[in-house]
Amino acid sequence: MANRALTFLTRTRAGNGKMDWTDWLSYSYLILGTLLMFAPVLWLAVSSFKTEADLKRFPPRLLPYVQETVVVEGYDAPLALYDIVSGEFEGRRLAQIRRVGLVAQMVDPAAPSTRLKVDIADRELIERVGLATENYTELFEQFDFLRFFWNSTFITVTATAITLLVNAMAAFGLSKYEFRGRTFVLMLVVGTLMVPQSVILVPLFLVTKEFGIMNSPWGVIIPGAASPTGVFLLRQYMLTIPDEILEAARMDKASEWKIFWRIIVPLSIPAIAVLGILSVMWRWNDFLWPLIVLSDTDKFTLQLALNSFQGEMSTQWSNLLAMTVLTLLPIAAVFMFLQKYITTGIASTGGK
Amino acid sequence: MLSALNLIMRGIEIPFSFVQRKLGTRRQAWAFLLPNLLLFGTFSLFPILLNFIYALTGGDNIILSDRPFVGTGNFAGFMNCDNFLDVNSCERDFFWRAVWNTTWFVTLQVGIMVGFALLTAVILNRDIQARGFFRGVFFFPVMLSPVVVALVWKWVLQRNGILNAGLEAMGFESFNWLLDRTWAFGWSVFLSVWAHMGFYTLILLAGLQAIPRDVYEAAMMDRASPWRAFRRITLPLLAPTMLVVLVLALIKGVQTFDEVYAFTGGGPGSATTLIIQYIYETGFAGAPRLFGLASAASILLALVLVVLTLLQLWFNRRSVDG
Structure with missing residues (x-):
C-alpha cells in the first residue's frame, strides 16, 4: 500500500497524454488545497457585503441580501417593504413605519395617509440579492479608515525607501572594496541575523524612547531599517557584477x-x-513592534486598528469584515501582478 | 519625481566626494557602510548588550539608573520549580505555561507544515497543468497579514459561523471552538500551518527542481521502482534543502506571536499563550511592567535561536560545499 502511494508521489505522467489514477489523485489534492486556501478568504469577502442583521443569521446564507425598501410620501427615510401573508390585509404589500411590541405600524405606499396596524407574525420581509455597501462607506465616514490607511502607507513606503538605500550602500561597500575590517563587519551582520527584533524588545523600547520617537511612525520605521537579510541579499547579487566595469568607470x-x-x-x-x-x-503586515511603539489610536497602522476593533465588543462584524477586506486588498493586488516575480525571487533567495 | 531623486543623489555626492579626497578610494567603503552601521549599532548591537543589564536588574522602571541590581534573581525565579513538568509547582508558572505551549506548538506546527509542504512540492513537481497557478494558490496566504489570517478563520469558526452551520446540516452539534482549550490550541496550529506552508513549499519545490532529470532516467533504465527512486534519489538529494527548511521553520515557529495573539489573545485562560506573548505581556501589556523578567525570558529565547541559526548556517555551508 505504501509502495503504491509513493508510486503516485514520484511518477510523472506517461507521455501518452492519458490521465492515470496518480494524476487524478494529484489533481484532487490540488483542487482540495485550492478550496482550503481560497474559500475562507472568499467567504469573508462575500460576508463583508452583508447587513449586520444578515450576518447574525444562523445558518448563514451564501449570498448577501438586502431589504427591499420604498420611499413613501411624508416619511424621510426609506421604509422596509413586507408581504402580508395572513390576517386582515393578506395579499397586500405594505411598508413598515415602526414596530411596537408585537404590532407593526404599516402603511400602503399607494395610500400613505392611513396607518395600518399589523400583527408582526402576519408579515414577511422582502429581500433581494444585493450588496450592503454601507459597510464600506461607514468605514470612511465613522471609523477614520483613511487615517489608518495613510499611517500604514507612510510607514511602508518610507521604511522601504530607507531600507533599500541604506542596505544597497552597505552591500556595495561590503562587496566591491577590499579594506581592513571587512570580515569583522560581515561577522557583525551575521551575528545580528541571529537576534531578531522580538528578543530585544525591552532595550529597543528604551533606545526608541530616548530618541523621542515613541508613539510616532518614525519609531516604527527607523529601528528595523538596517535589515541584515537585505544586506546579504544585495551583497550576494553585487558580487556577481564584474569589477572591470568599476575600473573602467574609475578611469573615466x-x-x-x-x-x-x-x-x-x-x-x-x-x-x-x-x-x-x-x-x-x-512593513505592511508588521504587528508586534508597532503594537509596542504606537499607543494613540490615531497613530495606529491598519493592522493595529483591525486588531483593536475586533477586541471591542461594540464593534460590528459588518464593518470589521469590510475593513479586513480593504486591508488585504493592496497586498492581494501586489501579489496578483507580481506573483511570478515574488515566487521565483523567494525561491532563489530562500526568503527571510 | 525622478528629477527630485536625482537632486537628492547629487546632494549626497558632495559629502561623498569630499570623503573620497580625504580618505582615498579604498577606505571610502566606510562611508558607504556608515548609515547602516549606525542603525545596526544603535538598534541591534547596543540593545543586545542592554538586554543583559535589564535581565540582571529588577523593578518596573525603564530608566536604567533607577533599576535595582538583582543579579541572576530573574533567572533563578524561572528555575524555581519543584517539578519542571508540573507548571503549578513553579514560581513563574505563567512563564512555564508559555514555554510548554511553545514547545508543543512548534513540534506540531513544524511537523505538520513541513510534511504537507513536502507533499505539495512533490505533487507540484510532477507534470501538472497550470503549475504556476497552483503554486500561487498555496503561496497566497503567506502574503496575508497575521491579523487578517486570524480574522478570516475567526469568522469561519465563530459560534454562528459557516463551519458550525455545515456541522449542523450534517446532523452534528455546533461548537464554540475558541472557548475550548484543546480546540483553540489545535486551531492555532492549523491556522499557522495554513498561513506559512506555501513559503516552505516554494523552497522545497526549488530544491526538487534542482535535482537533474537524468538521474531519474538512469534509475528507470535500471528498472528501479518509483518508490525506490524516491527513497534513494529524491530524499537524499533533497536532504540539504529539507534540513534548511526544518531549521528555518523552527526558528520562525518559536517566534510565533502575531496570528495566534490576534486569533485567541492567548486564551482561553493561557491555553495558547506562546513565549513571545509572555515577553510582551510581562514587559509591556501588564502592570507593573516587569522589564527584567521580560529581558531574562528573551535572553533564554535568544539562546535557543542562536543555536538554531548556527545549525542553519552549518547546514547551508554543507549544502553549498556538498
Whole structure:
C-alpha cells in the first residue's frame, strides 16, 4: 500500500497524454488545497457585503441580501417593504413605519395617509440579492479608515525607501572594496541575523524612547531599517557584477558615489526589486513592534486598528469584515501582478 | 519625481566626494557602510548588550539608573520549580505555561507544515497543468497579514459561523471552538500551518527542481521502482534543502506571536499563550511592567535561536560545499 502511494508521489505522467489514477489523485489534492486556501478568504469577502442583521443569521446564507425598501410620501427615510401573508390585509404589500411590541405600524405606499396596524407574525420581509455597501462607506465616514490607511502607507513606503538605500550602500561597500575590517563587519551582520527584533524588545523600547520617537511612525520605521537579510541579499547579487566595469568607470574619473548610483544600482535592480517587495510585505503586515511603539489610536497602522476593533465588543462584524477586506486588498493586488516575480525571487533567495 | 531623486543623489555626492579626497578610494567603503552601521549599532548591537543589564536588574522602571541590581534573581525565579513538568509547582508558572505551549506548538506546527509542504512540492513537481497557478494558490496566504489570517478563520469558526452551520446540516452539534482549550490550541496550529506552508513549499519545490532529470532516467533504465527512486534519489538529494527548511521553520515557529495573539489573545485562560506573548505581556501589556523578567525570558529565547541559526548556517555551508 505504501509502495503504491509513493508510486503516485514520484511518477510523472506517461507521455501518452492519458490521465492515470496518480494524476487524478494529484489533481484532487490540488483542487482540495485550492478550496482550503481560497474559500475562507472568499467567504469573508462575500460576508463583508452583508447587513449586520444578515450576518447574525444562523445558518448563514451564501449570498448577501438586502431589504427591499420604498420611499413613501411624508416619511424621510426609506421604509422596509413586507408581504402580508395572513390576517386582515393578506395579499397586500405594505411598508413598515415602526414596530411596537408585537404590532407593526404599516402603511400602503399607494395610500400613505392611513396607518395600518399589523400583527408582526402576519408579515414577511422582502429581500433581494444585493450588496450592503454601507459597510464600506461607514468605514470612511465613522471609523477614520483613511487615517489608518495613510499611517500604514507612510510607514511602508518610507521604511522601504530607507531600507533599500541604506542596505544597497552597505552591500556595495561590503562587496566591491577590499579594506581592513571587512570580515569583522560581515561577522557583525551575521551575528545580528541571529537576534531578531522580538528578543530585544525591552532595550529597543528604551533606545526608541530616548530618541523621542515613541508613539510616532518614525519609531516604527527607523529601528528595523538596517535589515541584515537585505544586506546579504544585495551583497550576494553585487558580487556577481564584474569589477572591470568599476575600473573602467574609475578611469573615466567617475566619483565612487556616481559608480554606486549610476552603475551598481541599475545593474542590481532585480535583487533590489526582490528586497523591495519583501520589505513592503514585512512593513505592511508588521504587528508586534508597532503594537509596542504606537499607543494613540490615531497613530495606529491598519493592522493595529483591525486588531483593536475586533477586541471591542461594540464593534460590528459588518464593518470589521469590510475593513479586513480593504486591508488585504493592496497586498492581494501586489501579489496578483507580481506573483511570478515574488515566487521565483523567494525561491532563489530562500526568503527571510 | 525622478528629477527630485536625482537632486537628492547629487546632494549626497558632495559629502561623498569630499570623503573620497580625504580618505582615498579604498577606505571610502566606510562611508558607504556608515548609515547602516549606525542603525545596526544603535538598534541591534547596543540593545543586545542592554538586554543583559535589564535581565540582571529588577523593578518596573525603564530608566536604567533607577533599576535595582538583582543579579541572576530573574533567572533563578524561572528555575524555581519543584517539578519542571508540573507548571503549578513553579514560581513563574505563567512563564512555564508559555514555554510548554511553545514547545508543543512548534513540534506540531513544524511537523505538520513541513510534511504537507513536502507533499505539495512533490505533487507540484510532477507534470501538472497550470503549475504556476497552483503554486500561487498555496503561496497566497503567506502574503496575508497575521491579523487578517486570524480574522478570516475567526469568522469561519465563530459560534454562528459557516463551519458550525455545515456541522449542523450534517446532523452534528455546533461548537464554540475558541472557548475550548484543546480546540483553540489545535486551531492555532492549523491556522499557522495554513498561513506559512506555501513559503516552505516554494523552497522545497526549488530544491526538487534542482535535482537533474537524468538521474531519474538512469534509475528507470535500471528498472528501479518509483518508490525506490524516491527513497534513494529524491530524499537524499533533497536532504540539504529539507534540513534548511526544518531549521528555518523552527526558528520562525518559536517566534510565533502575531496570528495566534490576534486569533485567541492567548486564551482561553493561557491555553495558547506562546513565549513571545509572555515577553510582551510581562514587559509591556501588564502592570507593573516587569522589564527584567521580560529581558531574562528573551535572553533564554535568544539562546535557543542562536543555536538554531548556527545549525542553519552549518547546514547551508554543507549544502553549498556538498
